[in-house]
Structures are given as C-alpha cells and as structure tokens.
Amino acid sequence: xGETTVKxxxxxxxxxTPPSGATADESGPVSRTGRQRRIRSPRRPRIWFEILLxxxxxxxxxxxxxxxxxxxxxxxxxxxxxWHVERSMGLGFEEAVxxxxxxxxxxxxxxxxxxxxxxxxVTIAVLVWLYRRxxxxxxxxxxxxxxxxxxxxxxxxxxxxAPPRLMNGQNFIDxxxxxxxxxxxxxxxxxxxxxxxxxxPSMHIGWSLWCGLTVFALAKAPWAKILGLLYPTATLVxxxxxxxxxxxxxxxxxxxxxFGFTVSYVWYRALPYQLPRWVEDDRPRRRxxxxxxxxxxxxxxxxxxxxxxxxxxxxxATGTAPPGTSSPPTPTAPSPRSSPSPTTAQPGRPAxxxxxxxxxxxxxxxxxxx
Numbered sequence: 473x474g475e476t477t478v479k480x481x482x483x484x485x486x487x488x489t490p491p492s493g494a495t496a497d498e499s500g501p502v503s504r505t506g507r508q509r510r511i512r513s514p515r516r517p518r519i520w521f522e523i524l525l526x527x528x529x530x531x532x533x534x535x536x537x538x539x540x541x542x543x544x545x546x547x548x549x550x551x552x553x554x555w556h557v558e559r560s561m562g563l564g565f566e567e568a569v570x571x572x573x574x575x576x577x578x579x580x581x582x583x584x585x586x587x588x589x590x591x592x593x594v595t596i597a598v599l600v601w602l603y604r605r606x607x608x609x610x611x612x613x614x615x616x617x618x619x620x621x622x623x624x625x626x627x628x629x630x631x632x633x634a635p636p637r638l639m640n641g642q643n644f645i646d647x648x649x650x651x652x653x654x655x656x657x658x659x660x661x662x663x664x665x666x667x668x669x670x671x672x673p674s675m676h677i678g679w680s681l682w683c684g685l686t687v688f689a690l691a692k693a694p695w696a697k698i699l700g701l702l703y704p705t706a707t708l709v710x711x712x713x714x715x716x717x718x719x720x721x722x723x724x725x726x727x728x729x730x731f732g733f734t735v736s737y738v739w740y741r742a743l744p745y746q747l748p749r750w751v752e753d754d755r756p757r758r759r760x761x762x763x764x765x766x767x768x769x770x771x772x773x774x775x776x777x778x779x780x781x782x783x784x785x786x787x788x789a790t791g792t793a794p795p796g797t798s799s800p801p802t803p804t805a806p807s808p809r810s811s812p813s814p815t816t817a818q819p820g821r822p823a824x825x826x827x828x829x830x831x832x833x834x835x836x837x838x839x840x841x842x
Contacts (some may be wrong), residue, residue: 515604517610520588526599529618536625547619547632547669551639554718566636566712566719567644573713574645583710584653594703597690598683606690612736612744620678620732627724634673637715644715673716674722680707681729689745711806 558564573580595617602610637646647653680703687700709715737743 510809522599522614526596529621532822533621533625537562537628538545543632544669547634548638548640550631551634551718552634553634554633554720555639563719566715567642569709570636570644570647570715570802571663574647574650576653577651579598579655580647580713581651583714584648584651586653586706586717587676588708589716591679591707595679596681597698598686601796602686602690606749608748609744612740612742612747613682614730615736616729616744617679617682618732619735620728621675623731624675624678624730626724627728628670630670631672633721634669635671635716636718638668669702669797670720671717673709673728674721675710675725675728676707676717677704677722677725678729678732680704681726682732684743688720700737771820790804 555564558566573583573766599610599617602613606613635644636644684700684702684704687703690698691697691700708719708722712719713724735742740747
C-alpha cells in the first residue's frame with residue numbers, strides 16, 4: 473500500500489527518462505533552469521560566428537583602447553612612481569636589459585618584429601587549434617581570453633601609464649626609433665593611431681600566457697608543452713628589452729588573466745581544460761546536455777512486445793514459431809544421471825500431454841518480460 477503503479481496502454485511507448493544532471497533539448501517549452509543549463513553547457517562552435525565575433529571584438533577593443541584619453545601628465549607621473557617602486561625593491565632591471573639587447577642589432581630588430589606581430593599570430597593560431605582539435609573546450613577558453621581583454625580596457629581607462637621609452641629624464645632607448653624598424657604601434661608613423669599611454673596591464677603577457685597555458689595543458693607532445701611555457705617567458709623578455717613595458721605591467725596582465733579564468737569557471741562550473749574534448753552537435757532535434765562531472769547512466773532497455781494470437785496459430789499449424797517470436801519449450805528426455813523432475817514421465821505413470829493453447833491465446837514463453 474502507498475505505492476502508485478502507472479500503466480502504459482498497449483501499443484504506446486514510454487518517453488525516455490533523462491539522466492541525472494541533464495535536460496532535454498526540444499522545441500517545446502523549456503523551464504528556466506533547463507534553458508540556463510543548455511546555454512551554459514559546452515557546444516560545438518560555428519566557424520562563421522567565431523570569425524565574426526573575433527573580428528568585431530578586436531575592432532571594439534581597438535576603438536575603446538584608442539578612445540581613452542591619453543592624460544599624458546598623469547601617465548608620466550604614474551610611470552615615475554612605478555619606476556621608483558621597482559628600484560626601491562631592487563628590481564629595477566629594465567634599463568640594463570634595454571641597453572644590453574640594443575647593443576646586438578639583429579637581436580633587437582628581431583625583438584621589435586616579435587613584439588609587433590606574434591601576439592596576434594600565435595593567439596589566432598591557438599584559437600584555430602582549439603576549434604579543430606578541442607571543440608568542447610573552445611568556448612570556455614575563448615571566454616577566458618575575452619574576459620581578460622575586457623578587464624584590461626578598464627585598466628587602461630583607470631590607470632594611464634607611460635611606457636619606459638617615453639619617460640622624461642631617464643636613459644631608456646626606443647629601439648623602434650633607433651633602428652628604424654616596424655615594431656610598435658606607438659612609435660614612428662603609427663604613434664598617432666594608438667594610445668601611447670595604455671601600458672598597464674600588458675596584454676602581450678595576458679594573451680601569451682593564455683596561449684602558453686592552453687598549449688601546455690592540452691598538447692600531447694612534450695616539445696609542444698615546452699614551447700607553451702617558453703612563449704610567455706620570451707614575451708616578458710621582449711617587452712622589457714624593447715622598453716615598451718615595466719615588469720609590473722606583466723603582473724597586471726597576469727591578474728587580468730586570472731580574472732578571465734574566474735569568469736569562465738563560474739559560467740561553465742569547470743576550468744576549460746576540465747571540460748570534455750568533444751561535444752555532440754546541437755543540430756539534432758533531441759540531445760542530452762550533461763554537466764561536467766555527472767556520471768553517465770546506461771539506457772534502460774525497452775520491453776519487447778510479442779504478437780498475440782498470430783504466434784499461437786502459426787505454432788499450431790506449422791509447428792515452428794515465426795521469426796521474432798518465442799516458441800514453446802520442447803520437452804527433452806531426462807538424463808540417466810539426473811534426478812527425476814515432477815514433469816518427467818515416471819515408470820507406471822502416463823506422460824503428461826502437451827497442451828496446445830486454443831486460438832487467440834499466446835503460446836507459453838520461456839522468457840520473462842523485464
């Protein structure tokens with residue numbers, strides 16, 4: 473008593489029960505919780521959407537960054553303060569590194585081009601690699617990158633900072649101007665196209681560290697993991713040697729990246745590298761969206777229906793059951809070593825007659841319906 477039994481009419485099929493931690497994606501009305509789970513679950517990215525999103529996002533980033541008032545006087549005061557803090561800590565090494573690298577022409581020219589190009593090329597290459605090889609982790613990793621860049625824009629607005637090469641009364645060398653190379657959007661012919669006082673935080677470090685951690689966490693080849701760790705390290709040397717950033721600007725980029733990882737973790741409830749590598753395409757009408765960490769459950773087998781009446785008539789007429797139906801058990805002779813069973817003929821007793829069910833009733837089956 474107290475239990476409720478639900479009977480399903482014959483000829484109908486019960487809808488599958490969703491596994492724990494999953495919601496069904498159907499065209500019908502969906503609850504708010506199910507809709508939120510669907511939005512916050514990894515899905516396969518669309519190439520046209522990703523290209524459009526990256527292009528528009530970078531355009532907005534450049535527009536906002538360059539629209540921030542330069543505030544030259546405040547930016548120079550902030551640069552003097554940071555330089556004073558670094559020297560009071562005994563870590564004001566930027567000037568020495570700048571002069572040492574500038575003495576090797578081929579090295580400083582290579583660093584100028586490194587500074588101007590690689591933070592675009594490598595970042596886009598890692599995004600393409602994630603899209604093709606790790607589609608289930610692509611959206612979460614992209615969210616880290618976008619959140620990092622968004623909070624960096626706030627830093628440019630709230631804390632204008634001049635790079636070391638533009639400081640007054642210091643001996644830093646603008647390597648781009650010195651060697652007449654194309655290596656900085658804030659020098660030479662490009663200085664009027666970019667905000668020259670947006671040095672804090674350094675997105676060269678934020679983006680390169682994002683690339684390095686992604687490659688180190690997901691690549692299988694040991695050499696790729698090593699390159700992933702060397703890339704942000706080399707970027708740090710480049711931004712200091714070319715006098716485009718203080719090392720404290722790099723710390724600011726790391727803080728912004730930590731914020732980006734936090735946003736992604738809160739949204740997807742897992743780090744990008746903990747999400748499944750592959751996801752089911754969301755084009756079918758129905759699919760299950762499983763949260764990270766939810767154990768999978770085997771599908772419940774449906775009971776097999778047997779035809780009623782026709783199988784019994786076929787057995788009685790031909791002696792064989794049609795394909796797909798169960799036939800009645802065939803009596804077998806007892807083994808000499810086995811003990812007599814109640815249904816086996818005994819000496820002095822007639823053998824029990826095999827009963828054939830009348831037409832309209834199913835033949836007895838030796839299988840039990842689940």
